Amino acid sequence: MRLVLPLEPSLWSVKYRPTSWDQFVGQDTVLSHLKSLTQNQSFPNMIFYGPSGTGKSAAVEVYAREALGDDYASNYKLLNVRDIREMPVSKAKRSLQDLAKLDQSERTELDEYMSLVYREAKAALKTRGQSKEPNRSQMLQTAIRMFASTYTFSEVPVKILVLEEADALDNNMQQALRRTMEIYSDVTRFILITHTLSGWSPAILSRSLILRFQSPSLEEIEKHIAKIASSENITIDDGGVAAVAKESLGDLRRAINLLQVAAAGTSSVTERTVYEVNQTTLTREVHEMVSHAFSGKFLKARKTLRNLLALEGYLASEVSLEIQRDLVRRQLEPEVVRTALERLAEIDHRLTQARNPFIHLTALLASLTYIGNEGQN
Ligand SMILES: Nc1ncnc2c1ncn2[C@@H]1O[C@H](COP(=O)(O)OP(=O)(O)OP(=O)(O)O)[C@@H](O)[C@H]1O
Ligand SMILES: [Mg+2]
Structure with missing residues (x-):
């Protein structure tokens, strides 16, 4: 019998995405907070903030899997605020039957969810005697409410809703979110992921545990890069490792991508190769x-x-x-x-x-x- 091996992700930044706490670089304070929350079965609303490529999205996933255990699949949802805001109503309007006719590669989970959201938002308007199309803000609120409001029977007492790119919420949307957080506080916990805390309503900040992700130090990045290079059997000298770390500007995704691109064109990576591939565009x-x-x-x-x-x-x-x-x-x-x-x-x-x-x-x-x-x- 031929053994079919699962395909490895081709991007190293995906392949080396942390899937357990011990795989994270840095973030000690944040990780110890998250670990103790799961141990104590405590589920606050949270805001993860910090620069790109520091592990916010990876950490939210590990946390949710640990916190929810077997209920993870049904009690966890991640919505990207920007994707929802930018989805044209004409796209959300497509019915599930329409979507089913498309090839798998032409439809996403979000398309399917937004199809339900559109119908729900439209129905809500109709009960108020309005026949117009829902606007972006109403769609977003419905998308959040639809998951937050449903009860599920499970061992863990809560569901977790993650809002990625939450910086894309404007003031009105933040107000609406705050109300939703309050109304469904007995069933749903919110984790907002954002680059900055500026512009956030104090009412939301004060209701959340705020965890700050920091860029790892140069040494930490260097160590991680050297480790990945060795797993991938890449020859890279100290100057090459240092250049990757320096040019990454504290962003681990970028550091790993840079290593991969630099390694693609040569059998041994040096400072020079790194600068050449990094600087061009x-x-x-x-x-x-x-x-x-x-x-x-x-x-x-x-x-x-x-x-x-x-x-x-x-x-x-x-x-x-x-x-x-x-x-x-x-x-x-x-x-x-x-x-x-x-x-x-x-x-x-x-x-x-x-x-x-x-x-x-x-x-x-x-x-x-x-x-x-x-x-x-
Ligand atoms: N703390 C970390 N430890 C190990 N790898 C990391 C860490 N942070 C980021 N990475 C690497 O970078 C990739 C992207 O990480 P992640 O998606 O968690 O970043 P993010 O902080 O959510 O960034 P963005 O703000 O751009 O969404 C991961 O797949 C992983 O390869
Ligand atoms: Mg992210």
Whole structure:
């Protein structure tokens, strides 16, 4: 008989996703909190916050599996707020029968859930005598309520609803969420995952246990990278490991991806290979963007920025760091560099609190346009 082995995920960041507490790098305080909650069968509402690639989503999954045990499958749900907000009503309108006709690869679990949500939201409007389509906010509220409100019979007294990318909730949605949290507090616990605490309603913050995920130290990242390299039989020298850790900017997903890309093109990874694969796109596009700004083509610069953040998925902090490097590399008047770097430092600080980093980086581009113009006068 031929043995069929399960396929391994092709992305190492997925393959090495922690599935138990001992596989996490860093986060000691957070992990000890979560472990003791499960031990004590205590189920608070929680907010996990911190930068990308620090283990928030991985931790919520391990926690929920431990906390819910055998009831995990029926008592756990994860909803991505941004995905729901961005799903057009025309898509949610499709019936389950419509979806069943599609190929498996063309429909997701969310599509099916939203199909039910749409019908529920529409019915709720109808009972209030309204025949209009539900709007995005009503759809989102219904999506949350539908899971939060149902009782299930299980050993564990609660269900867990995770809201990913919860930064996408606006003020009205936060108000509605707070009410939902209160109404269903006997059956459902909420875990919100977000990058920042700024912009959150104090009413929600005060009802939640707040756990902060921090970027691991350079040494921790280096150790993890060396371990993965050895599991994958990759030859990498100390300079290569250090470069991966440094360029990851504290994001473990990024560190692992970088190792994988660097290893793909060579039999032995060094500092040079890492910089070569890492720098290409971002370095080139940031250079072009700054050149546009300096030469007064603000709209072009802004468009490049939008592509970097929204399409190519770079973090605002990466873009701002690369702008800094680019400014230093340019042969500019010392006075111009100084003014530009001062402005950059100000924006960089704002980015740590920002809900919409695009706005702040756009302001930086506007300043560069101005500085460039002044420099020519
Ligand atoms: N603390 C960690 N320990 C070990 N691996 C980690 C850790 N954090 C992140 N990773 C690696 O990065 C990947 C992404 O992690 P995860 O999805 O938990 O990040 P996140 O904090 O939710 O990021 P985002 O804010 O971008 O959603 C994991 O699959 C894993 O490979
Ligand atoms: Mg996540």
